[in-house]
Amino acid sequence: MWFKLALTLFSREFRRGELTIILAAIALAVLTVFSLSSITERIRLNLEQKSADFIAADRRLSSNHDFDDRVLTTAREFGLNTAKQVYFDSMLFANDELILGALKAVTETYPLRGKLTLRDSLNGENYQVQAAPKKGNVWLSEGLFYSLGLNIGDVVEIGAGQFTVSKVLISEPDAPFFSLAGNKRVLINYDDIAVTKAIQPGSRVFYRLLFSGSEQQLGEYYTWLKPQLKSNQSWQGIKDRQSPLGENLARSESFLLLAGLFGIMLAAVAMAVSAKRYCERQYDPVAMMKTLGGSRKTIRRIYLLHLSLVTFFSVVVGLAIGYGLQSVGAAYLINFMDTALPEAGFRPWLLSIAVGVVCAMMFSLKPLLDLFDIPPLRVLRRNLGDTIAISRIHMALSVLTIFGLMWLFSRDIKITAILFGATLLLMAVLYVISRLLFSAGRKLGLSPGSSWSLAIATLQKRANANAVQLISFALAIKLMLFLVVLKNDMISDWQMQVPEDAPNAFFINIMEQEIQPMQSKLDESGIKHEHFYPVFLGRVNALNGEEFARRVSLQEGEEKDEDAREGVGRELNLTWLDELPAGNEVVDGEWFDDSDALQVSVAQGLAERVGIKVGDTLSFLINSQTIEAKVTSLRSVNWGSLKPNFVMIFNDKIAGQFPVTYFTAAKLEIADTKVISQFLKAYPTISMIDIQSQLKQAQSMISQVSLAISFVLSIVLISGSLVLISQVQASLAERMQEIVILRTLGAKGRLIKLATLYEFLLLGGLAGLVAAVVSDIALFVIQVQTFDVDGRLHPYIWLLGPATGATFVAVIGYFMVANTMKQNTQGLLRKLA
Amino acid sequence: MSVLSQLNMIQVKGLTKQVSTVEGNLTILSDIDFTVKSGESVAIVGASGSGKSTLLSLLAGLDIASKGEVHLDGESLQKMDEEARAQLRAEKVGFVFQSFMLVQSLTALENVMLPAELAGDKGAKNQATELLEKVGLSHRLTHYPSQLSGGEQQRVAIARAFVGKPKILFADEPSANLDSKNGHLIERLLFDLNKENGTTLVLVTHDEQLAQQCDRIIHIEAGKLEVIKQGAAVNVV
Secondary structure, three states: OHHHHHHHHHHHHHHOOOOHHHHHHHHHHHHHHHHHHHHHHHHHHHHHHHHHHHOOOOEEEEEOOOOOHHHHHHHHHOOOEEEEEEEEEEEEEEOOEEEEEEEEEEOOOOOOOOOEEEEOOOOOOOEEEOOOOOOOEEEEEHHHHHHHOOOOOOEEEEOOEEEEEEEEEEEOOOOOOOOOOOOOEEEEEHHHHHHHOOOOOOOOEEEEEEEEOOHHHHHHHHHHHHHHOOOOEEEEOOOOOOOHHHHHHHHHHHHHHHHHHHHHHHHHHHHHHHHHHHHHHOHHHHHHHHHOOOOHHHHHHHHHHHHHHHHHHHHHHHHHHHHHHHHHHHHHHHHHHOOOOOOOOOHHHHHHHHHHHHHHHHHHHHHHHHHHOOOHHHHOOOOOOOOOOOOHHHHHHHHHHHHHHHHHHHOOHHHHHHHHHHHHHHHHHHHHHHHHHHHHHHHOOOOOOOHHHHHHHHHHHOHHHHHHHHHHHHHHHHHHHHHHHHHHHHHHHHHHHOOOOOOOEEEEEEOHHHHHHHHHHHHHOOOEEOOOEEEEEEEEEEEOOEEHHHHHOOOOOOOOHHHOOOOOOOEEEEEEOOOOOOOEEEEEEOOOOOOOOOEEEEEHHHHHHHOOOOOOEEEEEEOOEEEEEEEEEEEEEOOOOOOOOOOEEEOHHHOOOOOOEEEEEEEOOOOHHHHHHHHHHHOOOOEEEEOHHHHHHHHHHHHHHHHHHHHHHHHHHHHHHHHHHHHHHHOHHHHHHHHHHHHHOOOOHHHHHHHHHHHHHHHHHHHHHHHHHHHHHHHHHHHHHOOOOOOOOOOHHHHHHHHHHHHHHHHHHHHHHHHHHHOOHHHHHHHHO | OOHHHHHEEEEEEEEEEEEEEOOEEEEEEEEEEEEEEOOOEEEEEOOOOOOHHHHHHHHOOOOOOOEEEEEEOOEEHHHOOHHHHHHHHHHHEEEEOOOOOOOOOOOHHHHHHHHHHHOOOOOHHHHHHHHHHHOOOHHHOOOOHHHOOHHHHHHHHHHHHHOOOOOEEEEEOOOOOOOHHHHHHHHHHHHHHHHHHOOEEEEEEOOHHHHHOOOEEEEEEOOEEEEEEEOHHHHHO
């Protein structure tokens, strides 16, 4: 019987709109968590996949010696897919031309991850395949076709072997992002290595084994492999911060997470307030049921069923909307990421359901317990059981729950603690301010009967309730300001990294004597270009006399951006410069002094990982010559920018010691293409790397992320409105009573309306001001701590806060109360009865 | 159970109610003794603040006394916990309140069925419909309280009070919130149904005229029982 009664009561309460705010708040929390966590999860998985593409495998083992066969056979026994690569340089000969090419011999399973881009002829269309050259065939990069005067189908001699040129090799997934050998890549079948006879004792050869499989298989295999690794063998994993895109996406992920937290926090406040209100409105029915003989058990069952039903419906609604939103979001992302996003798995589902259920339980627990305790005597003594303010236990439970949810969602205690601390600070400040304001207002002595004095009197009268309202309004406004500011800052940071005039082409392999004609050509054509950087290849092989390979080779999956592709044991692009490049900042030590000693400045990330300090001596192997340089500074490098960046920069004392080439970057317009190609024909050794597509991708990502942020902002806005509505709703009965009294005493409608408007304007303005101050402080901390950008203050929000606060609160509050004000006094009296 | 206690539906002995305030204990009711026989109607009258509503709450087991005893149909309320008292009310007691106390989200019919549903009685619908017909609201079965006038709401409350065929009916100022026409209608309904069902009626009022319609009148003043006198109803008989 109780079940039927409970269902009847539930459906009626639902239809009467008593449960709408709770339902909306839970659904909002669920959909926020679901849509954001699945989108970020899908982006993360996609980045992981992309990173795997960068090394053409999930893991790779590199060495300058061939591997024991057992390494490969055991990998297969562990269920892993494998491929083998050998790198070496060899002379290519065709049409009486001789040129040194960078060879890569691969087994037929290459690449395990990612794809090769090929062309069937020089003028053909690009297409992607996951394949390796057949025996006797060779795939050459475009530059070699021109240098050697080759066409598809021609024969080229490589070492002692003869090969048929069968494809134009446009790109390989694991090719160095920026390499001087970029235009002389040669791909042959692994079985053809012997034919070339190019590998002789003492040759510089580099070996790689590629592995792919499940994380578990890879882990088990690594456990077997680890004890047998030699010092010259290096096991490399993947990391998602590989590219400027990856880094920016990681940052936007943090941002979306943060925004999601705000949505949850606000929804939680709305939920706590409306759950309390709902329970209070059930005091009379419960007292009545108890009087009519309803047992505690029956009442408990009825309302726990209500709670379960509300939770169920709101979670379902939240998941449905959330799923729709994330599908739309993913479809947008697919457009500019140029790839399908992998499915997110179970985590977002579980997480969002957990959030919905936990929110519903924790925020309504105390009000429900109070409800069960309502004495039947309330039927005679009408105010029995009425609580004036939210109880401390309810508050403590809610606060703890919010903290737990934030932590669960962000998986980052630092962000959670900062946000939470800022919020608590805000609440404390607000409490003090509201008390001060309400007592100061008393002394203002405004003439009785004016709308302003009525507004202030109303604020004072409900000092306690208003303090709570002020705190939640300020919280909502604070979060909105937070988002607006973060969005602006982040977008402008990105736009600085990828400005409109960012270079979209790199020119490499420029000889010293070619600098002058090239510079003149660019200048006379009005093409903006960068400095000509000298570049030479070198290997860092020792720190303070200790060999490097041993120090880094055994670190599983710990690579940083600086050597994500090649590793510190591989050759790096080195340069010398007089000035610290733009976007770099010396974080330790001093930029080069005038002494004749060889000095080097090291990127901070690499220095931290390998343990290089200012004052250390690094050994470099350059053109089989070893040189030593003293580390005089560590630099922070903005790897997110698309400008040329260097891990190691020497002072100019190294100039003249080694043969170098130069490179520069320029911003090309479509009209410049003809001039440039004519120029490049005259200087065939200069190669151009076009990064227009990457630039477009980055710029399109910025606009897409702005869109995502606007979406999150609107979620926060809805949550904020819910908080406001739930608060005003909670005070509606009291307001109704006041309106009745004022009307009965002859107050004009205009006076009451203006007083209500002023009350909300004051409340909103004050909440906005405090919110602005506190959010600016918190923003400063978060920008420095989480986003690794310079903290700065934002004076404009000190105005924006109070203005938006006053408008937002006044508009929503006024319209909610306006409906009440429209009713005649008799109607109100009846409702009150 | 003695024959006497069967006859005495309500027995009150030395009933005292004290509440603690900042200024010390405040005695609201002091040493009250009386009995109400089965089928009898008794009015409790007194000025505002005299303690009559407190007395009603103690009689109905909505509150517990500081001292003394209340027996309802032979059962001592003092020995029961809140659950047992609720159970007793479900079986034997009906209520009519000044402020109607209808559940706003239930229709007139559902409100009348509520006590029976809480007690697990499945056949409540027919009885509830019948009672609503008796109070003249057969055309208002599916209306919500907010769609009914004050008089109609109180008639629903009266129908609800009789739905479980209670042995005792407590009424707290049943007509105080109504105009005189509706007030009289309610009073007549209350007494008619009371007679028809043989219910024991305890009615709190400050309306002397209404009190006169009861078999007996109990006067309370400043928490003390001052007079018990026969009502006009008995005189007429």
